[in-house]
Amino acid sequence: MSSNSREAILAAAKLTAQAHGYSGLNFRDLAAEVGIKAASIYHHFPSKADLGAAVARRYWEDSAAYLEALLAESKDPAACLRQYPGTFRKALESGNRMCLCSFMAAEYDDLPEPVKKEIRTFTDINVAWLSKVLVAVTALSLEESEPRARAIFAAITGAQLMARSRADVSLYDALIESYRAAGLLPA
């Protein structure tokens, strides 16, 4: 309950970073969105690198919680897997944004090390979840499922990237459908 601003900063920074990347984050605009002054952000985050790492960390934490909840509620792994591309679709729907992880993967060379680490974790979480679900849904073994999980994750982020460059969510849907038709994703 202590610091409401900290949460507001994280939320605003997440949205900005999804649209403009780490380099697009700046303290003045961020502070203005939250309703405080730029210098006050330093009270909550010692540096931009720390803020970026905190945003990325929160991002994969939320993602991990969502995916686990999905699996826990439904008891139908196939249905979960069918829903998975929808999580990336939401970002596109929300102002043509994209996955934080994908944007920062592009910016990788210019990222502070702590941010890089959180970005990698997001990928790991997603690949691990996909791999686990694939074992339950398909005939793939555990060794076969992980490369496939990576391929699915990469293909989905690529689809998001392409759809974004056309600002066209239906293109994303078409790409996912093509992945299913081609056999990359289970039909």
Place this chain on the structure above:
Amino acid sequence: MSSNSREAILAAAKLTAQAHGYSGLNFRDLAAEVGIKAASIYHHFPSKADLGAAVARRYWEDSAAYLEALLAESKDPAACLRQYPGTFRKALESGNRMCLCSFMAAEYDDLPEPVKKEIRTFTDINVAWLSKVLVAVTALSLEESEPRARAIFAAITGAQLMARSRADVSLYDALIESYRAAGLLPA
């Protein structure tokens, strides 16, 4: 032969943009690399937006020429298609860079309109080429081949993005192999 600097600027800007994006381009560093002063760049390009558009245009022009040459020389479309992922691999080999188009697709919101246009053209060129080759190689009809071509292109850029975030070219190879194993790419 007239302006050697113009070519040098384009070449240096391409490499920088592949590693740091459009926002990572700046006139001072660029000029230093070429061996002239920042203000002198304005003699060749009226603005950063113009430079960006010129770089992106040259990028798809080179790509188009390369792909057409590939097809003209070999007479074996299947071999061409097998070589296609290699063109994106080269960027990773060259200092963990990535496709200009992919990076700028991420930055899409912040791109000047002329740059956006060239970026879209790069995608169109690649999809058209892939679609053409797919018709020759697979049993797909012209209508079926275009969605498939788009899916392949998106998946390959996604693989590049993921491999970049691990600075691991072998991960790219593994992803391409998974695409083949899954049936997205012809084996």
Place this chain on the structure above:
DNA sequence: CCTATCCTACCTATCAGTTGGTAGGGTGAT
């Protein structure tokens, strides 16, 4: 109860560095 001390959460003011861009001048080849 009171008051000294500390903490949280923010502020103003300012910094040095970097950005894209401009004005105007020099020089050498045609």
Place this chain on the structure above:
DNA sequence: ATCACCCTACCAACTGATAGGTAGGATAGG
């Protein structure tokens, strides 16, 4: 003499970051 090409010298805007201060709440000692 013109013009392509490059220069020095700026500028305004913006960047992350720091210094130092203020208002108000919590807390502990007397």
